[in-house]
Amino acid sequence: xxxxxxxxxxxxxxxxxxxxxxxxxxxxxxxxxxxxxxxxxxxxxxxxxxxxxxxxxxxxxxxxxxxxxxxxxxxxxxxxxxxxxxxxxxxxxxxxxxxxxxxxxxxxxxxxxxxxxxxxxxxxxxxxxxxxxxxxxxxxxxxxxxxxxxxxxxxxxxxxxxxxxxxxxxxxxxxxxxxxxxxxxxxxxxxxxxxxxxxxxxxxxxxxxxxxxxxxxxxxxxxxxxxxxxxxxxxxxxxxxxxxxxxxxx
Amino acid sequence: xxxxxxxxxxxxxxxxxxxxxxxxxxxxxxxxxxxxxxxxxxxxxxxxxxxxxxxxxxxxxxxxxxxxxxxxxxxxxxxxxxxxxxxxxxxxxxxxxxxxxxxxxxxxxxxxxxxxxxxxxxxxxxxxxxxxxxxxxxxxxxxxxxxxxxxxxxxxxxxxxxxxxxxxxxxxxxxxxxxxxxxxxxxxxxxxxxxxxxxxxxxxxxxxxxxxxxxxxxxxxxxxxxxxxxxxxxxxxxxxxxxxxxxxxxxxxxxxxxxxxxxxxxxxxxxx
Ligand SMILES: Nc1ncnc2c1ncn2[C@@H]1O[C@H](COP(=O)(O)OP(=O)(O)O)[C@@H](O)[C@H]1O
Ligand SMILES: [Mg+2]
Numbered sequence: 001x002x003x004x005x006x007x008x009x010x011x012x013x014x015x016x017x018x019x020x021x022x023x024x025x026x027x028x029x030x031x032x033x034x035x036x037x038x039x040x041x042x043x044x045x046x047x048x049x050x051x052x053x054x055x056x057x058x059x060x061x062x063x064x065x066x067x068x069x070x071x072x073x074x075x076x077x078x079x080x081x082x083x084x085x086x087x088x089x090x091x092x093x094x095x096x097x098x099x100x101x102x103x104x105x106x107x108x109x110x111x112x113x114x115x116x117x118x119x120x121x122x123x124x125x126x127x128x129x130x131x132x133x134x135x136x137x138x139x140x141x142x143x144x145x146x147x148x149x150x151x152x153x154x155x156x157x158x159x160x161x162x163x164x165x166x167x168x169x170x171x172x173x174x175x176x177x178x179x180x181x182x183x184x185x186x187x188x189x190x191x192x193x194x195x196x197x198x199x200x201x202x203x204x205x206x207x208x209x210x211x212x213x214x215x216x217x218x219x220x221x222x223x224x225x226x227x228x229x230x231x232x233x234x235x236x237x238x239x240x241x242x243x244x245x246x247x248x249x250x
Numbered sequence: 251x252x253x254x255x256x257x258x259x260x261x262x263x264x265x266x267x268x269x270x271x272x273x274x275x276x277x278x279x280x281x282x283x284x285x286x287x288x289x290x291x292x293x294x295x296x297x298x299x300x301x302x303x304x305x306x307x308x309x310x311x312x313x314x315x316x317x318x319x320x321x322x323x324x325x326x327x328x329x330x331x332x333x334x335x336x337x338x339x340x341x342x343x344x345x346x347x348x349x350x351x352x353x354x355x356x357x358x359x360x361x362x363x364x365x366x367x368x369x370x371x372x373x374x375x376x377x378x379x380x381x382x383x384x385x386x387x388x389x390x391x392x393x394x395x396x397x398x399x400x401x402x403x404x405x406x407x408x409x410x411x412x413x414x415x416x417x418x419x420x421x422x423x424x425x426x427x428x429x430x431x432x433x434x435x436x437x438x439x440x441x442x443x444x445x446x447x448x449x450x451x452x453x454x455x456x457x458x459x460x461x462x463x464x465x466x467x468x469x470x471x472x473x474x475x476x477x478x479x480x481x482x483x484x485x486x487x488x489x490x491x492x493x494x495x496x497x498x499x500x501x502x503x504x505x506x507x508x509x510x511x512x513x514x515x516x517x518x519x520x521x522x
Contacts, residue, residue, distance in 0.1 A: 144342075144344065146340045146342060146344040147344050147346060149309075149312070149314050149332065149338065149340075149344070150338065150340065150344040150345075150346075150405075151346075151357070151361075152313075152314070152331075152332040153312055153313070153314075153332040153333070153334065153336060153337050153338045154334055154337060154357050154358035154361055154405070154406075154409055155333065155334035155358055155361040155362060155409060156357070156361045157361065160360065160361055164346070164349075164357070164360075165346065168346070168348040169346075169348070171348075243348075245347055245348045245389050245391070246347065246348070
């Protein structure tokens, strides 16, 4: 509990210093509006309904891209983790694609998919798929050989081995991969919307920059931060429920 | 129930195993021309210093590994892969940590496609036989090492195998728990009449449990000698004070000492 208390103190301390700097005129209020002004902007944008619309657009994009990335990342990770010949073929390709930052995919994504939801789905997918894949692969490679042997000598066939042994044994490592993937996916959706969309939080920030509405720009940034924080917390909650059995061994 | 000596259960024929570790280096010869038979219902201890190839031999019998030469027959058929007629109890338990004790013990029945109701009843019966009743819903990390090994023994017995293979099952347990579990295994093996191959590096444990102690040499593992244990079964704690038991343990120790001394010397050298 002390940890949580210190977290709250730190957070409000940060807000207070920011407010003080703005009130005392240390920072130019056009370049960095004060927390109170930003809060006012958040309220205005919420009341006129535009913030909700943009949030929903961004969430839908990150959700779709992330689901596809999770499905493909886990599937490829399981297959390459289990089969050495598959990993010999796929690993070099993955290792060559992985260092390309998702942002660098944006121009080609617009070229391929135009403007709208599709480039965002694609960029979220690119950002999220690698951590999911790498963690799943590492998890399967690290499974205790004698647990697999135990299952085999007890008569487990391939589907029971996958469902009751390989997947649950890998989950404690797959989950952090999913969490990191979702976080990167959330950054990617905003980056994609800055240039390749006509709705969403990224688009909203970009529009308001053009209109010189800095409070709205910062309001958008704050919303992104709060939602990212919430998603990470939700994933953590879900994770603890599903892999509670591994908690005490960490 | 099967009385010992009814028939041939396992036949190990000229089994050698080489491990190729690195290109350009000579392979590690873990086993060299092992010939051994195990009768139905017999309890055989494989005794040898660590690193002599006991686990390798057990893994080959289980079907987890293939020999470099030779073969192993189970009821006359060559062993190609693991199957539920030969179940294994591992030193590190190898319980599934995401399953409760009950689910672990049921696993072999689930693999056979048995319905949940019937397998729960059977598993509970075996859990009672290893004295774990009341711990069905615990996860492995919530119970002690001795209890984990009891659960893993129940899990291995549930599919009704012909042979139970045990690889230093009590190696990680404290001395008292170890003695208690030896007595438990003595009772269970007498009750069920299962054929057991029990790997250990403890002379006392080998003699206390087995109908026959098979002594292996240091690497490359070969069979050095075999000792028939004439004590009646089930084995009970008092037999540890039997004159024949004490003498046999002592004689085995005298004959093995040079081998094991050399082993620990080379270990010590390797450490320095
Ligand atoms: N997978 C492996 N690769 C290379 N060497 C191995 C492997 N498994 C065992 N060995 C070697 O084979 C020898 C016998 O090992 P093992 O069967 O585990 O002995 P024990 O169970 O009697 O201690 C040891 O020297 C060990 O280092
Ligand atoms: Mg061993």
